[in-house]
Amino acid sequence: MIKKFDKKDEESGKTGVYVFQRLTCCLQARIFNETPINPRRCLHILTKIIYLLNQGEHFGTTEATEAFFAMTRLFQSNDQTLRRMCYLTIKEMANISEDVIIVTSSLTKDMTGKEDVYRGPAIRALCRITDVKVLCFQFCVDLVLLETLQHMVKMSYDVVKRWVNEAQEAASSDNIMVQYHALGLLYHLRKNDRLAVTKMLNKFTKSGLKSPFAYCMLIRIASKLLDETEGGHDSPLFDFIEGCLRNKNEMVVYEAASAIVHMPNCTARELAPAVSGYYLTLISFLKARFFPRLTQFVAMKHPSAVTACNLDLENLITDSNRSIATLAITTLLKTGSESSVDRLMKQISSFVSEISDEFKVVVVQAISALCQKYPRKHSVMMNFLSNMLRDDGGFEYKRAIVDCIISIIEENPESKETGLAHLCEFIEDCEHTVLATKILHLLGKEGPRTPQPSKYIRFIFNRVVLESEAVRAAAVSALAKFGAQNDDLLPSVLVLMQRCMMDSDDEVRDRATFYMNVLQQKQKALNAAYIFNGLSVSIPGLEKSLHQYTLEPTEKPFDMKSVPLVTTPITEQKTEIAPVATSKLPEKLAPSRQDIYQEQLASIPEFQSLGPLFKSSDPVQLTEAETEYVVRCIKHTFARHMVFQFDCTNTLNDQLLQKVVVQMEPSEAYEVEHYIPALSLPYSQPGSCYTLIRLPDDDPTAGRNSGVSTAAHTLRWESNGCRSHPESSQTKLWSSLGRSRR
Template identity: 55%
Template sequence: MSSFRRDKKEEEEGGGNPFQNLDKTTLLQEARYFNETPVNHRKCTLILTKILYLLNHGDQELTTQEATEIFFATTKLFQSKDVVLRRLVYLLIKELSSQAQDVIIVTSSLTKDMTGKEDLYRAAAIRALCSITDSTMLQAIERYMKQAIVDKNPAVSSAALVSALHLSATVPDLVRRWANEAQEAIMSDNMMVSYHALGVVVGSRRNDRLSTVKLITKLAKSSLRTPYGVCLLIRHAAKLAEEDGNDASDVYIDFIESCLRHKSEIVVYEAAHAIVNLRKSARDLAQAVSVLQIFCGSSKATLRLAGARTLAKLTAKHPNAVAACAVDLENLISDPNRSVATLAVTTLLATGAESSIDRLMKQISTFMSEISDEFKIVVVRAIKRLCTKYPRKHQSLAAFLAGMLRDEGGLEYKTAIADAIIALVEENPDAKETGLAHLCEFIEDCEHTSLAVRILHVLGREGPKARQPSRYIRFIYNRVILESGPVRAAAVSAVARFGAARPELMPNISVLLARCTVDDDDEVRDRAIYYSAILESGDKDLVDEYILNVPKPNPVLLEKALRDHIANTPNSPFDIDTIPVLAEAVEVKETPAEIEQRKPAAVSREEQYADQLNVIPGIEKIGPPFKTCETVDLTEAETEYRIRCVKHVFARHLVLQFECLNTLSDQLLEKVHVRLEPPAGYQLLGEVACNELPYDKQGSVFLLLQFPDNPMETLGSFGATLEFNVRDCDPTTGEPEPGEGYADSYPLEEVTIGCAEQMRAKAMTDDWEATWERAASAAEACDTFGLSQNDVGEAAATVCEYLGWPKSSISGDAVKEIRGGGMWRGGVPVLVRAKLAAAGGAVTMQLTARSPREDIATVLLAAIG
């Protein structure tokens, strides 16, 4: 009995999760109870709850057979009249629809519930039915869906509208036919029905701009009953205002500004938020800032948070507009909601003077321990921007960051602090020693392997540039003695960079690397032996290429290329230079004091199109893609057929991918292909046509060509014509009319292939001059050109565009110099140097190219000439 009482007490105090020890096998056996008659609704409800929990929270995934068994057992529960049980049945049908087989069998039962008199069943039945029914079966229930949309019961109407919103992603043509009923539901007295109906109507017109403009203009003049609908209307009006010119957008902006006087707070905030994100001039922000200022003084914490957060975002573009709210933001520093206080302080830091920084930093330190990591990261980002804005304050700011680094926190929080200190080290030479010292101190107790590896990489890159580089070697070598395998391997790489960049340290570095050659970890030993051999060779080219400036191939494409190589040509050597390098992360300006949502990892263009290229027969035999160029429009945006070209460059081959979009709802295009007129020397090896191109669905046509052997012949333009067979369609149903249709063609703009498409630029290092001198023995081509531009800066940018170099390659003021380096397709290195000067109203350029292949160096000059 004592044991029983103890368990009861634990249950009263909250206890544990009663479902945490669920077993899939036991649940499959319990599901057989659904077959018994009569149905015990209480027991079945508990079993269904367990299954739903397992599907949503458990780590035991159901197989297709198991899901099908549970699904068919669940269908026996339709005989029960218990409301709770039936609603759980609908939920389970939705959950199992993607895993079980033959779920379509319950369509008749769901249709019966959908059209029945029991309103408690109808809404849930509509949602379940639309989640399991395919596009062909949906037409059978279309009449019922239209009736449900205009149903007097708001739950039923809203369920039908939300289901239509979900279906618009898969069968937009079918949902478009329900727009009239949805438009009628916009005027419903129920707020949610009106809101969902507006979403359906706007979604059905997303590809018809004129129709969307008419709808937004009409509804803006009427008074919608739902504040949620008005918010949606504001978002679409803001989108139209951004797309239109200044004069045409006045109508939408006037509507948004009128919403600042709406009786609903959510509408007022949405309007202010839209204006803040839309307007370009601070003069036009006065009304929105006034509203946000009032929010900051509200008694509601949600409004204070909304006002402070939006003002924080506004500081990125218009800090002067936010400066007027300084008094209100000062009052929020002591706000009991620490999230609001954090936003207020970080906004004041972004807009305040240098003299107020120390005072604000003291106020931050008083509540840092009380806020979550999410808002601590906001503070860190604000301090990071202060380091850039006020470089003379680096000592106090770095000390504050170091103190935060020693406090408790998760990986994301510590990474944000490390990023701030690393940015300080890289941007401010005076702060290099201080920042590196703080990083060295941190890695002594760093518990996150990935962060320790990152900091060791920074120490290896920035440490050799310091005044006393030897002081950092001790901290790095301590990691070899004390840390795990990955950290020890990173420490070996960092030590090797010291030896490569500072020859005077080589004796000590050699000893340290020799000790690492007997490490227990294979990776550590291999790196130590590898770097020791390179450093002891004394070859500057080897040291530069394999230690100091190592290209990083894209890991996804490298894996794919290795698999193809092993499958097709395992006996031939693998050339890693043909793999695209990992694109450097472009730093995006962060919004001050804005909590950013987690974004998906950036994916290169080569990775985006890798799967699409697999439709080309034999594509795996021509090697990995060297470069995927940016998309080029071959038609105007307003034309009936929108065609874009993507050029995929391989070592010896070229793939032209034509992305086609049919914007005519009364036409179906079949047998779509492109007739190409390639320049002399190109060989057309094959084409993959697009069999069918319905309205508003993108398809692609692929053409595989082989480059000419002579690089000079690769420069040129391709004439292109789109050819297809047209079948007329019913615009409402999308069904093609009987018959074979008729042939038609559509001229496209020319596709140009130049040097930029065949060149992959490489980031230049600080020792570019030494690299240029080491290439003195390579083949060289040199010429002088008179350029058509009058401005030397514009001329330099145009030359970089022709050659495929980034604009960061340009330096100088009166006399511009271009220093570029890269790789020609097939792995041929290239260096380019150009000097441009303006004289007599014209720009003269001397261009020199060096490469192991003279024909490649010559073709670079031909691209300019």
């Protein structure tokens, strides 16, 4: 007979099987009271209870309490499996049962007993139902307690903070793991207090530690502090890290060397002991597997520091692990001499076909760096790259080769024709649209300047006949540049443009028609403005302005003057070779910092009528890094106004700042029009407030003068703190944060 369930059960979505099992489990829990205890049956019932709880089944308070009390009798059994299942059940039912404190005595007995297998799980279960008041200093229990406290520090910081003295005692334990976890707990308790962390480091660096794991953690903490301070290489913390290079444990040596290598602004002299100390790890084969990664990273910035390791690196080229072989060969390419280039290229060709595209990209990037170092060897490397270009491979691999060839062409004029010939051959059978358009753009830029520019027109026009719409459009633009720069080729280019005007794609037709009309004028000014030179405006800014123009219907034409200009760097910026081969270049142009500021300020109603943003200054710190409130200022310049953006950070965990505003006292020629406060400034969460100042009408450029640049700043707020009563509005925190000159 099938049991008939209520309509309410059907609507709730619960199946009859779960209802039956839950009720059955509650009834079967009475078996726990039988004598003698049957561990096998009790285990089965406890398993079903935990299963239902994990499935989201709701136990009533009465049902859960009865089952929980019945389960406490199972502590009379000495079966280890049953006892551990009881611990799991206690943790699962602690939140739904009443009077769970009744099991504390049983758990305390197991925690203080002689069976180590019970003590750790008993502490874990006890932490779920009561506050732990007893600390056992035997290492197996210490580990469990310290790990539990590290998890609890995120939820109950004040509770865990009471254990500082016990954690400090555990940090002097003879057990290496107890010392490591105790140090980690101390750091988590003090990481928001820079002075306390510094004192902790000074204490343990002077007294010494027995645990290599604790040494590694100290090195990481010291390295983090050095990164946050200026001139940290003269600090005792740097001396401590350098001293760890002479540690007997190789793990500590590796961690110290890695920390020094990754420090910013580290000189070759400071890197030398790190590389020398790490060089000792080549003694065994297992340790040698970590060696090429470090030397490859060092070679990117200071190749001379790892030159002494070249002989051992050459022995690793034949390693069966291709990752190690790849790192070794790329390091040698960065550190080798000009005379060794030919030999290294032969060694690369012997195994490059056996590695994946990911490692091939690393090799290509190393070859690109080598070309910049030894430009006279470009012919050898160009031939090698052309052979790699003919092999099968993915998009990232092909793009790395194309970028490398383009960089060689741009830096070595004598290699231009050879490189363009290899690229023309590649686009004849190129399946990647991005690479084809990039090469066509290069041909349009460099091809007309070669002694025989006509030989490239055939390759370009073949793309108009055979390729997709995007490639055809790029080919039309490249052809136009040939006609604009070479009068002898202009008639032929015009004929090809007429053919392109019959293309099936509207983009290709529009470009051909446009370039046809410009070229027929035979005016160099028009060619320079509309064929050679591109837009000088910010692309993200243009996109945003056009979108805003479409949202507001108007009869006025779109004004390009409202779009901010793109910022061009004065010095040429060379792209660093990325150490990780899997890093991908962004497909979409990222907005500049100027565009981000423009968008942020435009979202504030009081600033929408100020017009386009002219310039934003670099951030200027108004307070010291160790103060209770950190404030920095960014100056935004408009046509008739100046906006001061104050980024504030509250470093006090017992106060909530509200209505934070920075008041300014400029000279009489300047007028403060508006203050925009930060409504709330919680602990460790930055917020921004703004001050709008109108510039003098007679001198709009007066913002650079001292009248506003040296204005006094006063930070005011309302505070809701847990240690004092809420303070009234506009309470003066500092009379002046100091005078900031920009």
